[in-house]
Amino acid sequence: MKSIxxxxxxxxxxxxxxxxxxxxxxxxxxxxxxxxxxxxxxxPQGGGTTVTLVSRDLDGEGGEDSDITGGTxxxxxxxxxxxxxxxxxxTPAENITDEVAEEDEEHQFFYQAATALNATxxxxxxxDENGNxxxxxxxxxTGDASTGNMTITLRHEPKKPNDGTLAxxxxxxxxxxxxxxxxxxxxIAK
Amino acid sequence: xxxxxxxxxxxxxxxxxPIIGQNCTYTxxxxxxxxxxxxxxVDATIYIKNLNKxxxxxxxxxxxxxxxxxxxxxxxxxxxxxxxxxxxxxxDKDVYQIIDLEHHIEELKEVQIQSLTGVKTKTxxxxxxxxxxxxxYSDVNLGDALKEVSGVSSINTGNxxxxxxxNGLHSSxxxxxxxxxxxxxxxxxxxxAPNVDINxxxxxxxxxxxxxxxxxxxxxxxxxxxxxxxVILKDSLYGKTIISQQTNGRLSSISTSASKGYKKGWFVNGxxxxxxxxxxxxxxxxxxxxGIKSYGFTINGGFxxxxxxxxxYYSNLSNEIGILRASHLGNTExxxxxxxxxxxxxxxxxxxxxxxPKQDITHHLIRTKVYKRLKGLGKLSFQYDxxxxxxxxxxxxxxxxxxKAATDLTLQTHTLKADMKFDANPNRIFKIGISGxxxxxxxxxxxxxxxxxxxxxxxxxxxTISELIFFNGLxxxxxxxxxxxxxxxxxxxxxxxxxxxxxxxxxxNIIIEDTGRQFLTNPVFNYNNISSSLGLSYKLxxxxxxxxxxxxxxxxxxxxxxxxxxxxxxxxxxEFGNLRIQPEQSHRISTTYKYTNDKFNIAIEGFxxxxxxxxxxxxxxxxxxLRGSFVEWEYNQTxxxxxxxxxxxxxKINNNVTFSNKTSLLKGRDLSEGxxxxxxxxxxxxxxxxxxxxxxxxxxVTLESEYNAAQNEFPDDDFFITIPTTGENKKVRISQPPNxxxxxxxxxxxxxxxxxxxxDVNFSVxxxxxxxxxxxxNRQRFFADELGRNFRIQLKINY
Numbered sequence: 006m007k008s009i010x011x012x013x014x015x016x017x018x019x020x021x022x023x024x025x026x027x028x029x030x031x032x033x034x035x036x037x038x039x040x041x042x043x044x045x046x047x048x049p050q051g052g053g054t055t056v057t058l059v060s061r062d063l064d065g066e067g068g069e070d071s072d073i074t075g076g077t078x079x080x081x082x083x084x085x086x087x088x089x090x091x092x093x094x095x096t097p098a099e100n101i102t103d104e105v106a107e108e109d110e111e112h113q114f115f116y117q118a119a120t121a122l123n124a125t126x127x128x129x130x131x132x133d134e135n136g137n138x139x140x141x142x143x144x145x146x147t148g149d150a151s152t153g154n155m156t157i158t159l160r161h162e163p164k165k166p167n168d169g170t171l172a173x174x175x176x177x178x179x180x181x182x183x184x185x186x187x188x189x190x191x192x193i194a195k
Numbered sequence: 196x197x198x199x200x201x202x203x204x205x206x207x208x209x210x211x212x213p214i215i216g217q218n219c220t221y222t223x224x225x226x227x228x229x230x231x232x233x234x235x236x237v238d239a240t241i242y243i244k245n246l247n248k249x250x251x252x253x254x255x256x257x258x259x260x261x262x263x264x265x266x267x268x269x270x271x272x273x274x275x276x277x278x279x280x281x282x283x284x285x286x287d288k289d290v291y292q293i294i295d296l297e298h299h300i301e302e303l304k305e306v307q308i309q310s311l312t313g314v315k316t317k318t319x320x321x322x323x324x325x326x327x328x329x330x331x332y333s334d335v336n337l338g339d340a341l342k343e344v345s346g347v348s349s350i351n352t353g354n355x356x357x358x359x360x361x362n363g364l365h366s367s368x369x370x371x372x373x374x375x376x377x378x379x380x381x382x383x384x385x386x387x388a389p390n391v392d393i394n395x396x397x398x399x400x401x402x403x404x405x406x407x408x409x410x411x412x413x414x415x416x417x418x419x420x421x422x423x424x425x426v427i428l429k430d431s432l433y434g435k436t437i438i439s440q441q442t443n444g445r446l447s448s449i450s451t452s453a454s455k456g457y458k459k460g461w462f463v464n465g466x467x468x469x470x471x472x473x474x475x476x477x478x479x480x481x482x483x484x485x486g487i488k489s490y491g492f493t494i495n496g497g498f499x500x501x502x503x504x505x506x507x508y509y510s511n512l513s514n515e516i517g518i519l520r521a522s523h524l525g526n527t528e529x530x531x532x533x534x535x536x537x538x539x540x541x542x543x544x545x546x547x548x549x550x551x552p553k554q555d556i557t558h559h560l561i562r563t564k565v566y567k568r569l570k571g572l573g574k575l576s577f578q579y580d581x582x583x584x585x586x587x588x589x590x591x592x593x594x595x596x597x598x599k600a601a602t603d604l605t606l607q608t609h610t611l612k613a614d615m616k617f618d619a620n621p622n623r624i625f626k627i628g629i630s631g632x633x634x635x636x637x638x639x640x641x642x643x644x645x646x647x648x649x650x651x652x653x654x655x656x657x658x659t660i661s662e663l664i665f666f667n668g669l670x671x672x673x674x675x676x677x678x679x680x681x682x683x684x685x686x687x688x689x690x691x692x693x694x695x696x697x698x699x700x701x702x703x704n705i706i707i708e709d710t711g712r713q714f715l716t717n718p719v720f721n722y723n724n725i726s727s728s729l730g731l732s733y734k735l736x737x738x739x740x741x742x743x744x745x746x747x748x749x750x751x752x753x754x755x756x757x758x759x760x761x762x763x764x765x766x767x768x769x770e771f772g773n774l775r776i777q778p779e780q781s782h783r784i785s786t787t788y789k790y791t792n793d794k795f796n797i798a799i800e801g802f803x804x805x806x807x808x809x810x811x812x813x814x815x816x817x818x819x820x821l822r823g824s825f826v827e828w829e830y831n832q833t834x835x836x837x838x839x840x841x842x843x844x845x846x847k848i849n850n851n852v853t854f855s856n857k858t859s860l861l862k863g864r865d866l867s868e869g870x871x872x873x874x875x876x877x878x879x880x881x882x883x884x885x886x887x888x889x890x891x892x893x894x895x896v897t898l899e900s901e902y903n904a905a906q907n908e909f910p911d912d913d914f915f916i917t918i919p920t921t922g923e924n925k926k927v928r929i930s931q932p933p934n935x936x937x938x939x940x941x942x943x944x945x946x947x948x949x950x951x952x953x954x955d956v957n958f959s960v961x962x963x964x965x966x967x968x969x970x971x972x973n974r975q976r977f978f979a980d981e982l983g984r985n986f987r988i989q990l991k992i993n994y
Contacts, residue, residue, distance in 0.1 A: 031685050034642070034645060037596065040822075064712070065689060065820070066769055066818060068690075071820055108594070117919050118920070154919055156919035177591065178526045178528060180822060181919070
């Protein structure tokens with residue numbers, strides 16, 4: 006008899022347990038760390054047309070591929086470049102550049118031109134506390150007319166200081182976007 | 196009772212009778228019979244304690260003692276192979292009483308055939324790992340200990356996350372039963388190790404294939420049964436403490452247990468263990484962030500008698516496991532960089548700190564069971580269990596979020612079971628059972644998309660199994676089981692993903708909410724599965740025996756196969772479930788030949804497993820994201836077969852020297868693609884030479900040679916990435932298995948007694964030659980070598 010009582014108790018307790026499950030719908034996850042959009046604004050020194058490069062992937066990893074908009078730069082010119090990172094899954098869009106700037110010791114941007122593309126890069130703007138570059142702003146110096154990809158990479162926890170190459174820096178890739186660039190010689194002097 | 200005793204008894208009876216029997220005329224008579232089948236027990240001894248009178252039962256199990264006086268009799272009824280029973284009778288008239296004795300037929304058998312002790316099945320490929328062997332693994336993982344069984348290997352993530360592989364299959368295809376509770380700990384993931392503290396196990400049975408139907412019908416790979424230590428029903432208090440130290444990882448571990456029993460049936464026992472290690476070492480470098488901190492305890496108490504009993508069991512296990520820092524990657528370029536590098540990309544000095552990435556897992560299990568034996572029928576038991584499994588995974592995150600888990604899943608499971616074992620006739624045993632369960636998965640908000648969605652799952656199973664012994668040596672068993680699974684999930688899909696999978700055509704009816712960017716869906720699936728098994732074992736003579744087994748089993752897809760959705764940082768891959776997955780079905784045929792004599796023992800086990808609609812994950816596409824490229828892996832189904840041979844042999848060269856061998860060969864094929872299956876254990880052979888001398892305090896020394904071949908059969912999942920500067924296409928070599936390797940291990944030890952205490956001292960060296968090698972079945976083989984040389988010392992105190 007005792008055991009039957011015990012069993013009854015157990016059955017009741019499971020009913021109570023299972024009865025607790027709620028039928029409410031789960032809340033949509035707020036994807037905090039996603040970088041959906043990178044905008045690179047290139048302002049030519051000494052005047053000229055500002056070029057804007059955009060890479061956007063609103064559906065995140067695994068949906069559709071990201072949308073990359075390249076640009077045309079003028080030959081033999083220096084451009085002041087600024088990178089802006091955003092999470093557009095939130096409204097208003099969250100500015101991720103600020104997060105990178107805050108953790109400047111743990112981040113660094115790298116710029117690479119395809120072999121065919123005549124462009125060189127230099128870090129500008131504030132260094133991190135240890136005097137190493139972060140690279141939210143930089144300059145692009147164009148050479149003669151050419152085309153090719155300009156790849157911008159953001160590394161998390163790279164070796165700092167490093168020799169400026171990705172291979173030496175290590176760390177994990179947070180961003181890696183190849184922008185198709187055309188350097189055009191045809192300019193009309195104003 | 197020998198002749199001397201009998202003579203003494205007769206003499207006593209003769210002497211005592213005339214003195215006290217004078218005015219006494221009552222008769223106490225009766226029948227002694229077997230509890231199970233009511234057959235009379237011949238030659239049982241009836242001893243009236245307070246009168247010092249003896250008699251024995253005749254051929255009909257009857258007895259009679261005459262000329263007794265009025266008053267109380269304290270009677271002890273005993274028989275060899277039975278539990279002695281004491282009864283009291285108040286004599287004021289002639290009394291006739293039927294006395295049931297529990298006849299230990301099974302246990303007798305076990306004494307005769309030592310190897311069968313504790314074995315759960317008689318006609319399947321089952322191997323038992325005993326306490327003494329398990330004790331040696333006190334400071335490592337369950338998955339390491341199971342490799343004692345030929346044909347069992349493991350799939351690892353580093354050296355602390357070790358999942359057993361039985362005949363090529365792992366994770367949801369293996370059922371782990373702890374103290375008769377099916378472990379529910381999110382076992383679908385390769386990097387999810389079973390939440391079992393090896394120190395809480397008394398013995399472990401490994402059954403290859405799904406033939407142990409009472410535990411479940413979907414264990415296509417096999418069943419691992421973890422038995423608690425045996426309860427000793429004597430007035431006793433005993434315990435055991437094992438202390439281990441390892442040089443590699445500077446590991447310390449301690450485990451202690453104590454047990455208190457009472458003759459009447461009450462018992463209580465408890466066990467606790469603690470383990471801590473820092474970064475482990477490969478031969479040439481530190482494996483940064485591979486530390487582990489783990490603790491667990493169990494308490495168990497109850498009342499146990501032959502005919503009734505109950506118990507309550509609780510266990511708690513907490514594991515904090517560091518994941519190799521260099522295995523955390525951003526994208527496929529990082530993966531390529533890691534593969535091409537000979538050493539891990541991040542190597543720091545030794546530390547006990549466990550940083551991100553890491554796992555923090557807590558598992559609670561509570562179980563209660565009652566049973567009652569019904570005379571002449573069998574044993575009826577009921578069981579309820581509850582499990583609470585929380586898995587936290589910490590990633591390297593930006594914006595100060597690293598302290599917040601990236602994955603936070605809580606899985607709760609309730610199960611209720613009832614079964615009836617009809618064992619009145621020990622040659623015709625039947626068992627029927629029913630079980631029902633409810634499971635809920637709850638992912639906490641973490642700022643990262645849910646890997647596994649919210650779901651409720653209900654399941655119900657009924658089974659019947661039988662075991663028939665036809666004549667000595669021929670055993671036949673059969674079983675059938677039906678399982679019903681109902682899963683009700685609530686999952687978000689990103690709209691573009693939903694459409695690219697063509698779910699908009701097949702599943703548009705399950706959308707319950709549109710959030711703009713995502714659909715909230717409500718997938719509900721029901722699965723009905725039948726499993727069955729047939730087995731036969733035959734002992735031709737004391738030396739030769741054979742066994743055949745056929746098992747049909749069906750496994751419903753797990754939540755990961757249906758729903759998983761997310762990025763695996765250690766593989767730079769996106770893994771996606773598939774709502775269209777159907778159950779997989781396995782037909783497994785196996786046969787074993789065993790030869791045993793004083794000097795030589797061998798067991799050869801062969802199997803063929805045909806799996807229809809085998810669920811596997813394959814690369815389908817390369818996705819381009821802002822982070823760079825990722826390979827998309829998606830669950831799919833194919834037809835597959837696996838077959839292999841496992842050999843376990845020992846040869847006694849003389850009284851002190853034993854040679855033993857374990858060898859396993861396995862092939863796995865994808866029949867639709869005509870390709871090899873991924874992650875199949877390569878051929879291995881382990882040879883052991885042991886010297887042992889009992890008169891030298893059980894001194895032993897063992898030299899072990901372990902050879903693992905390279906896996907030459909593997910699917911080609913390599914893919915290409917574009918190098919930004921050159922525009923060159925580069926192959927990422929993720930498929931090629933590592934080279935073959937050979938390891939030497941040495942161990943030695945002895946034991947001695949100190950008053951009431953027995954102390955065992957064991958010392959061993961793993962990887963004596965400090966060989967650098969990588970293991971195909973380690974997910975971190977892309978990043979780092981396996982462990983280097985390791986000195987271990989272990990002290991075991993029994994009291």
